[in-house]
Amino acid sequence: xxxxxxxxxxxxxxxxxxxxxxxxxxxxxxxxxxxxxxxxxxxxxxxxxxxxxxxxxxxxxxxxxxxxxxxxxxxxxxxxxxxxxxxxxxxxxxxxxxxxxxxxxxxxxxxxxxxxxxxxxxxxxxxxxxxxxxxxxxxxxxxxxxxxxxxxxxxxxxxxxxxxxxxxxx
Amino acid sequence: xxxxxxxxxxxxxxxxxxxxxxxxxxxxxxxxxxxxxxxxxxxxxxxxxxxxxxxxxxxxxxxxxxxxxxxxxxxxxxxxxxxxxxxxxxxxxxxxxxxxxxxxxxxxxxxxxxxxxxxxxxxxxxxxxxxxxxxxxxxxxxxxxxxxxxxxxxxxxxxxxxxxxxxxxxxxxxxxxxxxxxxxxxxxxxxxxxxxxxxxxxxxxxxxxxxxxxxxxxxxxxxxxxxxxx
Numbered sequence: 001x002x003x004x005x006x007x008x009x010x011x012x013x014x015x016x017x018x019x020x021x022x023x024x025x026x027x028x029x030x031x032x033x034x035x036x037x038x039x040x041x042x043x044x045x046x047x048x049x050x051x052x053x054x055x056x057x058x059x060x061x062x063x064x065x066x067x068x069x070x071x072x073x074x075x076x077x078x079x080x081x082x083x084x085x086x087x088x089x090x091x092x093x094x095x096x097x098x099x100x101x102x103x104x105x106x107x108x109x110x111x112x113x114x115x116x117x118x119x120x121x122x123x124x125x126x127x128x129x130x131x132x133x134x135x136x137x138x139x140x141x142x143x144x145x146x147x148x149x150x151x152x153x154x155x156x157x158x159x160x161x162x163x164x165x166x167x168x169x170x
Numbered sequence: 171x172x173x174x175x176x177x178x179x180x181x182x183x184x185x186x187x188x189x190x191x192x193x194x195x196x197x198x199x200x201x202x203x204x205x206x207x208x209x210x211x212x213x214x215x216x217x218x219x220x221x222x223x224x225x226x227x228x229x230x231x232x233x234x235x236x237x238x239x240x241x242x243x244x245x246x247x248x249x250x251x252x253x254x255x256x257x258x259x260x261x262x263x264x265x266x267x268x269x270x271x272x273x274x275x276x277x278x279x280x281x282x283x284x285x286x287x288x289x290x291x292x293x294x295x296x297x298x299x300x301x302x303x304x305x306x307x308x309x310x311x312x313x314x315x316x317x318x319x320x321x322x323x324x325x326x327x328x329x330x331x332x333x334x335x336x337x338x339x340x341x342x343x344x345x346x347x348x349x350x351x352x353x354x355x356x357x358x359x360x361x362x363x364x365x366x367x368x369x370x371x372x373x374x375x376x377x378x379x380x381x382x383x384x385x386x387x388x389x390x391x392x393x394x395x396x397x398x399x400x
Contacts (some may be wrong), residue, residue, distance in 0.1 A: 006233065007233050007235060007236050010231075010232070010233055010236065010240070011236050011239060011240065011243075014240050014243050014244070015243055018243050018244065018246070018247035021247055021251065022247055022250055022251065025250070025251040025254050025255070026254060028254075028258075029254040029255060029257065029258035030254075032258035032259070033254070033257045033258050036257070036258065036261045040261070
């Protein structure tokens, strides 16, 4: 009995010390890690707005529990960027879409696409981006024929983001 | 075994990767570029030295029955702290190494050294053993990554791990038309690993064969001397 107590207390003590050390390290590094993540995010945002400065982007909390809307940013207070993750044929698409104040699509950029090269990857093509830009986010958008499995979730995602924009932003 | 022998053991005779075949999973996976190899090597050295020191410090008060869980808690804590530091101060390295940083916890080299060396020796020797073994591991990674990177891309480069945009050196060894990109893939890792392990085994065999030959020659000479004396 005494033996068991000794072992338990020793292991608990070791675990407690390690927990304390981890908490200390976490306290030290967590703000820097968060800053790094935000900086990496801003690199992506600059793909769409190359002229904007880092300080022009403001992150907004996502309300509700949407599975597709990951992050929302505003640029200089005029345009709203949604970062979305949607399913596809294989690994799906991670992309960003920006609306102006009237809900019109102004920018569209794909961060990563894990679907078939040459088929699903067409969602990252300029021609698809051109077909979206200038349209209202909540109207019916064209998918890519031949790549519907990848492009339909993208279009649905844009519609969802537009809905969110209409509900929460306007 | 004296200290110097103990320290240099990790390089050839007991090289953890090519001789003891420990920690191969991460070796095969991350040796695509020199940057990854050095980053991983430094992380492993840091964990190895600190875990060896701590385990050696508490070796007399650690109850024998629960020594393995205690070692694992110590190692996991150290690895997690290193991971946080890498995430915070060398973000590009973190993206490149990904899951293999947390996987250092289950790298056999570290638990192996804790169990077979640090739990039986004093703090200084344990720290030295950690440094030696860690350097042996790092050298193996560097050799493999240089071979793979040069054959698969033709370029050897090294960027500052704390600032991905700052290139420390870069030069082209093989013209772009003659590179074999398959060496970037797992296949290339296995081929490189097999060749290097075979080379080391061949070297060790030759060394023992030489020693035996020398011994035999000595014996023969002694026998001849004895015969003459008769």
